[in-house]
Amino acid sequence: MTNGSEKLWGGRFEGKTSPAVEDFTESVSFDYRLFREDILGSMVHAEMLLKKNLISHSDFVEIRDTLKDIEKEIEAGSFEFDKKHEDIHMNIEAALIDRVGEPGLKLHTARSRNDQVACDLKLWTRKSIDSVVELLRDCQKALLNRAEALSDIIMPGYTHLQHAQPVLFSHVLLAYVEMLERDRRRLMECRCRLNVCPLGACALAGSGLPIDPDFTAEKLGFDSPLNNSIDAVSDRDFAVEFVYCLSMIIMHLSRLAEEWLIWASHEFDLLDLDESFCTGSSIMPQKKNPDVLELIRGKTGRVYGNLMDLLTTLKGLPLSYNRDLQEDKFPLFEARDEVGKSLSVFTQLISSTSVKTKQAESACEKGYMDATALADYLVCRGVPFRESHQAVGAIVRHAASMDKKLCDMTIDEMRRFHELISEDVYDVLGARNCIENYCSKGSSAPRLVKEQIELWKEKL
């Protein structure tokens, strides 16, 4: 029973694998990260084999205890990985066999790496989802805390990066809380969908041995065992879906980062970024650069690239397992790491950032942001909106030519454009009045924004 190959799968091979091929095909240099999941999966698999009398109790004990030892060694960094054994799965199995002999030879009964790796990867992804959900909550809380602390500050609301209407700074922050809430929900649904256990699919067709997929599924915290063994080993939807969810998160962060980068410029001058979140220049002694925000924005490309990577890999891939799937780990690991780090550092940065209240307020004086309020004023006096819009447009044009704010115009000046304007018009002009007059659901009205803050405080 010898063979030319040194591999556990080498029975039918006469010669050895080319070393170049070993280097090219090995994955243990990156999939070692799955060791906890692999060992957990193997212990539960062994327990099932015991339950179904496919191994003895003493076999089980030896397997379980040795796997635990191996886990500790890997955690401690004292386990030696060998590229010859290709991946984390074979490295652990080979070590087990090496240490306990025959019982170890039985572990892979009614199991293939195809269902094993799918299981390990699902366990890892599930754990990662849980931790990103927590990071999202932390980030939402940081936004919420800032929103509460700075709830009275008004600033220009922008459309097309132009002054549009005044808004509360806290209202802007809550917009991001909403986005991240969608991200959290999306992740939780992704978790539900992935939570089907592939163990028992074996290579692709299931097994003729009397195994118990319900048992392994339940013990590993899955909602149900597989329905279809071919799908179980071919499916990487959960990986794409997780990376898609991460892409949405980084997209949201990139929008926030972009806003804050612009607001932190000398010209906008709305934000005070804490020095500890900035860096200097190697040549220009005066620089205080918002590098953290730029890096978060810059990491968007990576995460998007990871999504495109996975989708490309799966395009036109016939069932069932193909080795292309080994490449799923890079984008999965990388996207999770990058988004995790970005969320974490952004949360800290948010907590340490303050708004330059005066600058924000004085910025509100530019750009005729009360023009819509003036148009609505006329609507309330029976003027059709389009007519009112035209009239106010003309007033703005006139005011701009004189370099005056609307509230600095006289009633007579304004009445030249519409006769229904009277003294009470000054109650709607100016940013603070605009804010106070908002009343519609979801608007930037101080009372409603405070209600939202309270609601979120309960939810988070």
Next chain:
Amino acid sequence: MTNGSEKLWGGRFEGKTSPAVEDFTESVSFDYRLFREDILGSMVHAEMLLKKNLISHSDFVEIRDTLKDIEKEIEAGSFEFDKKHEDIHMNIEAALIDRVGEPGLKLHTARSRNDQVACDLKLWTRKSIDSVVELLRDCQKALLNRAEALSDIIMPGYTHLQHAQPVLFSHVLLAYVEMLERDRRRLMECRCRLNVCPLGACALAGSGLPIDPDFTAEKLGFDSPLNNSIDAVSDRDFAVEFVYCLSMIIMHLSRLAEEWLIWASHEFDLLDLDESFCTGSSIMPQKKNPDVLELIRGKTGRVYGNLMDLLTTLKGLPLSYNRDLQEDKFPLFEARDEVGKSLSVFTQLISSTSVKTKQAESACEKGYMDATALADYLVCRGVPFRESHQAVGAIVRHAASMDKKLCDMTIDEMRRFHELISEDVYDVLGARNCIENYCSKGSSAPRLVKEQIELWKEKL
């Protein structure tokens, strides 16, 4: 109250828009597709204005009836769109004003194109989700029908495109039913998440007029009105998410198409594609090409490209509305159209395709697909799996050198590699025996596959 511009928004402008700019910025040439949603949204908005006494009942009736007329004209192709009015929203509003005068001038009260277009787009996407969900179900049914009709046919199961273990053709089809089921669920969750009404957000800050966002939300079938006006006009998550869901669908279809393209080759010769789904060659008289399958596979790039398009557009986009968002329609419309057409034609193709039973069966004789069964046979006789795997590997090597199938080897030949092999080994060798011996949940066992078929028949 004249102005140089001819636009509804032109009050503050002195001159006209450059014609090149009009051509470049217009969107009515593609967003006209939203006309039903726009008119529905406007009618409900008008009803709300009436309810809140912002317009009179006669205003409302004129608006409603004229919008209905306009809808009919657009459906009939007799409405004339004008690029000067930029988009579908302004085209309809301008026509309304043109026809009814003053009441029309009131429609845009407490509304901006920013919340209007978000609302229209959500209505369109919701409708599209519903129809793709139906197309998925049809495709699942077609797969299920074939699975039921062809439930006894065995064929090689592939891993690495190499013969692995025998499976039932119906089992493969059900793997695709599983995939499409995930696609359906994903779409339904996407629908839930989008179903928040943006109306009332106006430009970005909400309104100071006494509007009723709960009313419009409910009338338009949304689950709730907006919580945050800034998010409401900035958010295009639902568009990305829908296109992501469509990307997963086309990815699944591309996997099925690829499999069938390979199976329809002269060499695999497993499928009989109906002639009406094939085309010929302009030069080679003998050709019968599976173009439909190739085109479906080929459309994957388009849909992925649309996903990347939307993600790129949103990267680093500051809040709230920016004109970049106008570009969301192309990828959204295109992805929905391509996936819709692909699903529909694939469903028909599936229903008309049959399997070449004999070829499938005889293909099962190649590749030693019963080797795993033989290894399991030894496991049942107490041999540790790895030992058994090695022994069977050697048997296969020997058999291959003699160009024999396993079931054609004598007991003695086999016993040379493992003494525990005896006469009953022939009960596990051969593809049909393999299939019959599968017993684990989710496996390719005929009984279990039939159970799955029954379950799916109930579900779909």
Next chain:
Amino acid sequence: MTNGSEKLWGGRFEGKTSPAVEDFTESVSFDYRLFREDILGSMVHAEMLLKKNLISHSDFVEIRDTLKDIEKEIEAGSFEFDKKHEDIHMNIEAALIDRVGEPGLKLHTARSRNDQVACDLKLWTRKSIDSVVELLRDCQKALLNRAEALSDIIMPGYTHLQHAQPVLFSHVLLAYVEMLERDRRRLMECRCRLNVCPLGACALAGSGLPIDPDFTAEKLGFDSPLNNSIDAVSDRDFAVEFVYCLSMIIMHLSRLAEEWLIWASHEFDLLDLDESFCTGSSIMPQKKNPDVLELIRGKTGRVYGNLMDLLTTLKGLPLSYNRDLQEDKFPLFEARDEVGKSLSVFTQLISSTSVKTKQAESACEKGYMDATALADYLVCRGVPFRESHQAVGAIVRHAASMDKKLCDMTIDEMRRFHELISEDVYDVLGARNCIENYCSKGSSAPRLVKEQIELWKEKL
């Protein structure tokens, strides 16, 4: 010689193509754009057949004249396309046969749609390259004209969107001229690489008929005929490469658009965008929005998506022709159209934009942009740069705490941080001095920038 099919390729088919399949597989609704190239290619092909005595002179004359008629009809919009004939190639051939009978039946001698479509597509791409090269040059010229006209204006140079060092506005514009120059070169190389004629490859293997690929190649303006018939019909590298080149262009335009969007904000207030390139708001009467710039930025996603589309389509596509390749046209056409329009409108916008000189100059007073000049001043007095950098950093910190500019500090104040500072320091402080003191190659020195302008004027 009848058959059930109505197709030119239908000889071996008994039944008709399914109408759903006809709709799904037709491409004439979009590839009709290739009609000029198709007709040109066919005329040259016919001329070659004549030269090689494969058709008679009268056959040739009939073919040529009728093709010219068809071309005129298509140009005039009076030609009726029929989806039954699938694509532009078959539509034209069918019309030819319909009109001239037997000579038309001979046109497709020693030709397949596989080499025909590759040829047509290359001709179209070559023409498109030429026109984009021209549009790039126009855009460069517009930038150059502005650079010349505004060559004295100084403004803040930004790194990390923070004030870094003063630069000439013209120097910034020339940076874009450099980028677009790389784009032009890239396109010209793409043109060279594509300029190999695929005609003669036929289906994939070449022909046994005595054709003359050198003749057709030369007549169609190709640099050489094919070397390998399989590559000739499988290759779409030129399409990917063109769309890649377009992606680089739109990426560059998106950078310029982003800069100008930021500079056109109320806060930066550096640019005066002509009103005719802006639009208003449906609700906010005061708005003047830079939509053209936003749309150009927004179109980046489309072009990137088109690149990803093509790459995805070609991934793992076996040789030689597969119908997936039909899908190459959408991304190719769309990317060319979007970039063409964007370049053209951007060129006009550039020409009509002016800089707010005063605001630019006064912006230069913020952010201690002369700090590097001060550090260099110390270097010239023998201070190691790192020491000088530290000292100036401390000076800036001190100046900022007193809210003073560097040039407003007294010598004594400065000397507290470094004793080598003396009266002549004021010659290096302040933005204008910085600019005047630049002297290195490629720097923002007025004299050198003017030299660059002269060089570009010669080149373009």
Next chain:
Amino acid sequence: MTNGSEKLWGGRFEGKTSPAVEDFTESVSFDYRLFREDILGSMVHAEMLLKKNLISHSDFVEIRDTLKDIEKEIEAGSFEFDKKHEDIHMNIEAALIDRVGEPGLKLHTARSRNDQVACDLKLWTRKSIDSVVELLRDCQKALLNRAEALSDIIMPGYTHLQHAQPVLFSHVLLAYVEMLERDRRRLMECRCRLNVCPLGACALAGSGLPIDPDFTAEKLGFDSPLNNSIDAVSDRDFAVEFVYCLSMIIMHLSRLAEEWLIWASHEFDLLDLDESFCTGSSIMPQKKNPDVLELIRGKTGRVYGNLMDLLTTLKGLPLSYNRDLQEDKFPLFEARDEVGKSLSVFTQLISSTSVKTKQAESACEKGYMDATALADYLVCRGVPFRESHQAVGAIVRHAASMDKKLCDMTIDEMRRFHELISEDVYDVLGARNCIENYCSKGSSAPRLVKEQIELWKEKL
């Protein structure tokens, strides 16, 4: 001259950088790979400073010798990197200062990390281009060697993965040689375009010190120094372009891999992959899996993802340097590594693969691949091609119904479909005759393919 920060740039900072920020912003854990380029660049920069009398000769010697020492230590793995110093550039500079004191403080004179990193990255990319060009040539040679060794083998040529016309196996291999040749050219042009030295741009505006960019450019092997300092530090076109070139290469490899995977299936059975390039299964003892080919195909997604990453990062990025650019290294390094490894292992695999001649030949008997030859036969006898195509289509239909090959039909049987068929028809039927009759330029004719082989042997 103390400050709260420990950074070389920390003069103006009062406090320290947050450790979380240090972790998040550091890049030395991956950009350490640029150490050779950084040290080379610094030595040349120092030489220029000496030449321009900005440092003394003894300063230069100390800098140069210490940098050489540092290089050796990094190569030997004994250099200690410190995240506190952020990147490879600051790590090396800090070590230099630490070792030599004052001369080290002078190295960064008239230099910023902005131009330094651009320079280092260009040097690294240039070197990488050169090595990929070599790997491409090796792969072409391997293909060419196989083509020469197996030049007589015929096999089915495929379109739509269906039998089309017979071709030479060597002709297929040469199609890949053509593709890789385009890849090589593309890289060489990319090299030319990048070969402009950014040194001297400093932060973004150039320098007021009397530096000599021509000198540094020439010494570092660049074709010219920068023309525009802003472009010089903002530009990452060369990185995108290199990754684009790598995307094209992996796309080509994925096409080859896909073909060979299909050809290595039990059903096609055309290729004999060497065992040392295959792996086994953990559960199925008989498996010999073509994992190397699958992994190469699977790596396509990574490289495409890297391209999308870079394009996304650059989208809408304002000039000049922004920290987002730090993220350019991951996709650049990864794409180069993956493509390098894939090329290298593919080259070995190609050299060790042989064709199953008999199976290839017998596969040629299926699918009526001589139908086009028969149609051309009639064309030579004056039949218009379309008429001939129809007739042969009918013959094929008839032959298929009798399960006969064309060459097994009698003259009478054939003449029923066209009277111009006579005895000499058998000279054109059958795969070998088809091959022998090809005569057009670029076709699969043995003589012409051999000519191509000779031409390539000279070129490579």
